[in-house]
Amino acid sequence: MKGAMPPRPFMVPGPGGPMPPPQQQFGLVETRPPLAAVLRPRFNIPGLHPSAAAAAAASGAGKFASTYDLVEPMRFLYVHVVKARDLPAVSATGAIDPFVEVKLGNFKGTTAVKAASHNPSWQQVFAFSATHLQSHLLEVFLKAKDLAGDDLVGRVVFDLADVPVRVPPDSPLAPQWYRLETKRGDKLPHGEIMLSVWLGTQADEAFPDAWHSDAHAAAGPAAVASTRAKVYFSPKLVYLRVAAIGAQDLIPHDTSRPMSAYVKLQLAGQVRRTRPGAPPGAPNLIWNEEFMFVASEPFDEPLVVTVEDRVAPGRDEMLGRTVLPLAAAMPRHDHFGKPVEPRWYSLMRPSDDPDKKEVKFASKIQIRMSLDFGYHVLDESTYYSSDLQPSSRPARKPSIGMLELGVLGARNLIPMKPKDGRTTDAYCVAKYGPKWVRTRTILDTLNPQWNEQYTWEVFDPCTVITVVVFDNGQIGSKNGGGPDQRIGKVRIRLSTLETDRVYTHFYPLLVLHPSGLKKAGELHLAVRFTCTAWVNMMALYGRPLLPKMHYTQPIPVMQLDYLRHQAMQIVAARLSRAEPPLRREVVEYMLDVDSHMFSLRRSKANFHRITSLFFGFLAMLKWYNGIRSWRNPITTMLVHMLFLILICYPELILPTIFLYMFMIGLWNYRYRPRHPSHMDTKLSHAELTHPDELDEEFDTFPSSRPAEIVRMRYDRLRSVGGRVQTVVGDLATQGERAHALLSWRDPRATAIFIFLSLVVAIVLYVTPFQVLMVIAMLYLLRHPRFRSRMPSVPFNFYRRLPAKSDMLL
Template structure:
């Protein structure tokens, strides 16, 4: 199989817009269709119906076991396996060696839409090393007699069937236990079943096509405060050491600065912060080193500490420090020498703790899907439930060639909070239908769910890329949906364009059809969250620097990728990195242009007002100018009307904009992302490696420096645009709850200011602004928290 470049198949008249769809959701589900194996409900707090997907029927065959099978006359043994055959489709169980009573317990699922036979046959055969396998018997079922079973009905009980000869006219020795029924994708057997639409997949590839639910590991910040050391013993007794401490956790390594004083009792008092995942597999390795010259360091002492011995800090309470004895590097282990070494050992003074009051994974990105702290003890009650129906994809482009034709093996991954879900892989289809439904608890509505479509490159288990490295699953596209832009208890059914940026430009890879519903459990609790800090309290009491956040986020993503890559089937590193936007902070001329024009779009309103005012000053429209004079005189004569008039005007604008409120969630916008007009040189720069692959050393140094600095500027410009867009969204009804709260506040403020003297308002405002620090909180104010939760157009950027 050969990978092909999807950009070689351009679409004419590409439509990048979001489309409304009308799928038949839940129309034929008996009793509301109680959710089955497709869901994951934490703590059984929610009961969700399987009503966001279309019903799909499957014929299920559970092959449990057999008994009393005959042995071969030649080998005097039996290596049995079962073969389930329905028309042109054939599924085979694993075989057992020398066993007349095998137990398979495997399930086979045949799509009803592809059934072309009225008879189901289950054969039992004896596997031979050479020649044809021996026939032991069969059981046949008439398709018209197969019962139908839909959850919450109990599973169908398997029963014993006598084996028949080839013609079905007589019984032979042996029995097989089977259960045959017609069910839907809500059946408990669906995720683990062998599927007829993936009959061409064998070996390890079978595990890579199944739908699965993954949970991210619980991540902690490990804060190592290196205070001081005592009794440093350098190898050269004639010089005072230049000592620093190196700490390492797994692949993460950090160093303190060299002690400012050259002494055998150095002091540092520096914080080194790492990311650690439960269960803790790595140890904290500390080494005290002496800087001899810039290219050589001597290790003076070393110690390894398991992470589970350290205190777990949930709040800002202080942590007690401890002294640890270091083992001299390379010292012998003779018992007598060991006692002498411990008596005069170098000691290091540390304050180490695992901090669970932070949110670790993606607090430094705009696409936050979970704002809870690591420690479960600090979690609050959920405010709602998110239900997602992954229906299908349409018009996917070919991603590889097979037997001389293009084909695609697509699966979908969705990530929200700690939970990742992966649909089954649909083999050889440009319009795969998954119809799988999942549910999440929502602890904060101002979060984002991310979905990605990928081409499965691991169906045979031994695929290799051109350079001999393991093949990587190819990206087909991504969709982000901010929950706060969804109205409560409304089902959104849309077809989202799947867009990917290639070195040749932006490419539409197809469309993804989703059904999504956000259910609110408590409106009062949700409104309360709009006034709460965006991140846990520890982020504000002990904030990290920008450099620390970038490094910690990168390490957290690596840890999550490694842990999810150890699952079965693995969620591979390239998938995790794409879902977590690992390259979102890299320099890009295209993104910088996009952020610049976002700011210009915000300033266009101010420019329009200034032009209008210039027309008023020049009497372009006399009637408008006279009305402005009248309003100006009224406000000068009654200055107490200025503030209430402004608030009343914003209230009226918000009510007027209600009829024009958005009817669908935001999606990837190629124009906003500046992806349609980007030139080839800028794309070459964006897809260039970092550090750059340019050959000249000086050009490389300058180029990397420029990209690093420009990346920071790009982030700042993007943040400025985000703040302006949040202000713009106050009255745009992009977040219906936030706009409702703001216009209600404007109405109440206008009424209050109309009846309150202006001097009183000015006095109270001034006293509040000049209040003593004792009466100030270190946490952000309610207006600040409310403003930070407003949606921005960054969700629609590619």
């Protein structure tokens, strides 16, 4: 076509392409994107001109495939605005407030305004996606800020055909000075700007901090900062163990009544209290209570110890107070170290002068403190934890491999901001271990393409990586910065992945709402787990899951749940202070902060998980019933022969069992899972859940629903509890009947049992074991013609044994 724009090496179609339709609504869809980890040769980078590809191959650009090979290469035009010098004055006062505007077609980005500076410095990078290139010319304007209107100082124009191509690991392109010119192309006598312009990919080191054309609609520096890709690290957490042992010389405010003193321990927002000391009313009290707290480096929060006297219900008076820095706590890296010795500390009374250095008389409290580095501080649920390493660096094991995650894109996302006239401003957050990664935000689209790759060191294969898609609430909201709304979550357990295999799938993003289960789109991921130490990885399967101190000095379950909640709060508070912040609602959803709350749907799912465990046992009983009922005489005769062989040669029993398990494992290899695990809606009982059950699951704590609904739910919970109560009572009845065999509660039944026990013992002493087994086998597998439909004598005898159910009120 006449006048058509010729193709450029950097102008490529958007990544992705047509994908196969999903096989089922909530299932995985395997894909085959053109990734460098799968395609060969590795030097063939899509989007590059053949000559550029040859140049890249000659310069060693093929390393891109080995370091950034789980994503599709995306072309970007980078503009690095460094600084300017010798700028001319544009006002009568001789001052100038310069800033730079970079324009490419309809997209433009601006730097910050430098007030009253003739030699400003910006150090800012702009990145224009290849899909947004709308012109052959790149224009860089240097302007002066003015109240009446921005004045043009000068400009620099680049022809995109002359822009060099840079592919890492090439060194960064050196910036150069360019003379400013007018709109007509005349060089200015004064004023230069230092720039560097190049064509690169998302593997460029300037990519994370660059201003992206994808975020051109973000208003304000804070909104632009919230669209950038960042890497975060959780704070290092340690358990602080504090034991309040006793106190001496406590002086109450009112000596006319007995003293009821307790110790209040506070570390930041964590508060724990002991019981009143013993003996009551004495000035020297004993508590001997131990508590655990979660502390985070750099341990700048002190431990505040307060002794208070319970004067009346809801009224306490402080008897003394001391502030202990965490540096006073003894570090413990394992359970083999010397025991922690308690220490006495002086308590400062409220009437004491804090500036007075010496106090002649003070009450004393005995405290034992230790920082237990040998534990792993749980901030996630143990069922899908991503980190199991102890807090102590010397006790950590070496890594066994590398996990690589390529966040390719998403499709068919639901609109999250329809009221604001927008679709969705999506970004991804992935967490594994202490490392969190956040992709850049793609604005106003339902099919974002990120193509960003991240890596983690793997220390244990029995861990889980979590990837969540959020909608950026800082973009396009008419009411200001709103919360980041969750779109969907994906979990992948590393132990289910084959090593050195690239998994590329569309994962369904499933979200439960009070209205029911919704599919919010699909997330396209590429995952690869590479093992670098096979022997160490195999040895891990025989080692404890958690560090040794969790087993030598276990923490009670109730206290562990409290500590996990406190660790979540610390991590959320620390990451929300980063720049850009990883918001609290994002961290809490990633860590499943509300997973301990009651849910009738999850209770049903767990009940069916338990019952499914007995399916194998029930199948064996069904097979045994078919054998003993002679449904297939040939199979029954073969089983008789096998039993006779095992009875005659008992040393073959265990080898036969293990050989059978080996053959079952080989047979099941044909049906092994071909895809990573994902959210199972059927297992979760999410598809056919009653709306009221979902409304109860999303209710606040305490409940905010009307009294009628709360009463209805309470009655329903009572009915469910009644059925559970009946099942537990039946189990207790069977156990009590077994206990009644020798307890003489029923003297006749116990006499019959002990007499039969004597007879059986004599018969077993004089009869060979093989003969007894043959007789028992022939009796159990006898033909149905010789079997009665009535219950057996042992069954009838057991059912008649007494239980304690008749003793209940």
